[in-house]
Amino acid sequence: MKLEKQKEYKVPTAIHGLTATADGGKLYAACLDGQVLEVDAESGKTEEFEGRHGSFASGCVLLPDGKTLITSGYDGMILWHDTATRKCWRRVKAHSFWSWKMALSPDGRYIASVSGQYLAGGLKYEPLPSPEPCVRVFDTASGEVLRDYHHLPPVLSVAFSPDSRHVAAGNMMGGMRVWNLDTPGQDPVADFTSPDFTSWGTTKSHHYCGGIYDLVFSPDGGTLVACGMGPMVDPMAGNGKMTWQRWDWKASPAKQMDKIKDSDQGSGLMESVAFAPGGAHFVMAGRQAQGTWNAAVFDAVQGGLTCSLDTKCRVTKALFTGTEGTIWLAGAQGQPNRENGKWRDYGRLLRCRFEA
């Protein structure tokens, strides 16, 4: 098995959200400068969308018809764009704080956006509960809020089940909740916590950091894979173990089924996890602090690492597209110093080939 980089494109700033057309010919990127970009997959040529976010753009999904792109941002806004004209035609204030991440239900009917500011709520900096729901589900057609769910902030990650009936969200404390969209009310159908994704500094700083940075349901919907970084003594070090865990969320209580093997772990924050078409493998990617890789493909059954890649840049989003064996990795290098009054491009978009 092999994972190798084929192409690398540069964009002005880091990419936080990425999606693609069904045929993989066009990519859409949500960038740190608030811009939304269309990128030609073959040439790397970019076009800017007219509507932009007032802060970091953080999420980016394309409706199944390919005509509507929806983006979210740290301005708390969700924007609907026409992909043909690249004009924004709807703006919805979703949260009073950031939209950390957004997900699209496979049937295209819903988007879910997660939010929540971490404010000190106790002597030991336990997060203060949010006055507004941190998980909001919207109707993609009308833009209206369909469901509001509470979760302890900040809520960093969100995913829909393959049947579009459940939504899951993970927070900084390693708490995961799953709600049934068909059932009215606030109560989650699953509510469990893994201590392996968060840090509370015993040296340097007394507060939490880390958390579950991405979530994905397995193709059969029965399990949930979470990724992030293991605990650190010094939360400023950024050197917790690269981590994924797989949970049977339908069990009562939820049960951890598998996790990354010790021998496969480097250290660094893992920010994205995605299943390959067919579900035999999944990719996890992020930033490498120590180790030999920052993007790796794992066997979905055995859990072992099958192949990996050091992209030499932070990866924020891994995306399988319609083209078989193609994985797009989006992210950034460190922002270069300003030189002669100019800032150089530091966003990166990598086309990689995965051969099973």
Added chain:
Amino acid sequence: MKPGDCTPNEHTIHRRRFLQGMGTAGMASLVTSWAGLFSSPAFAEQMKKQQKRCIMLWLCGAPSQFETWDPKPGRPSSGPFGSIPTKIPGVHFSSLMPKCASIADKLCVVRSMKTTQPEHFLAITLLQQGNPQRAGFTRPTLGSVVGHALGQVDTRLPNFILLDPIPGGNEFQSFKAGNWAGWLGAEYGPVRLGGDYTQLAAGNDGLTPADREEREGLRKFFAKKYENDRKSTAARSQNAAFERVRGLMACADLFDLEKLPVGDRLRYGPGSFGLNTLQARHLVENGCPFVMVANGMSWDNHVFQHEIHQMLVPEMDRIVHQLITDLEERGMLDNTLVVAMGEFGRTPWMNAARGRDHYPNAWSLMMAGGGLKRGVVVGETDEDGVDVVSKPHSEQNLFATIFTALGLDPYAEYDLPGMPTFHRVEDRAPAISEILA
């Protein structure tokens, strides 16, 4: 100026204070002896109110100027937070600081700090000592100098208190008593408190107060004899430390947060940084001239810069607002200097770990209160915050400003037999005159 001495100017200030205190005391009661004068509650209260003092909020690890006092909205260096207008026309703070924005007309912000040390320990040393180091000599830190110059003799309350809930959490761990007080001597080092410190008053030896006093007299006699016979610096330090602990135990109630009003604790808390700041207010109110509040090293956000600053900055915003407002309401702001600063700033560019790194080239700090004008922003950085475009200010300019604001001669010379000539601030570096009252 010998260790333990003070400058002629300070004598003048103290005499004035004394006379003011005497007048007040005289009105309140008949003063028949010096002892009576000093034990007069009215005089003591007046002295407390008149005394210059300083609270330093030490933002260890170094906060980002972009997410606090010098935002650059819309620029590549800006980060995700916007800016908001303040009480000073044309001046914006980070949108994370609405409370400070609402009292900006009481604050002084320096946006033109430019220092030389990009490494924590060296920068902390520099910004605590206010002058570059000279090999072989240990300069006292700000708290030791202020405690030495403004502290009361024979007070039970220490003259320099450091409140830090994470004693092992920052580079201060490497500072021993001598590092803090340098050539002033260990007795001018800080009394450090932190964590769940609540047991000051607990006497568990089973002795009566009379027995304990007798035992202490004996201990004191032999300890002093040992120190004198051997001319031992170590013994002197140990005796000084012991005396301070005894003093501390005698005023243990001042350190009991539970004895402060619940409303105050709610306004400052719930985090330990806020509660320690409340404690600092309480301590200066009761006569301590210098209290420094640290909170580990939580600002050093090489990773998760924005994810952590979105929690830390609102907490600082609330704490600074509460402190300044409280001091003003209690009539203490004119005599209390508040400084909120770290050891440098953060880079205009983000690293690959979504963090900002150390940046001494152009950074900001905030001061308010005693000896300063109100509602002043000094200095300017370029559109991206990469460099200072107005006159840069160094640690020496800062310390000259602090000393002047506290009524101390910034250029006073230390009398150190056998040592080179040292001043509180070397090179006669000027104070930041734009903010001095």
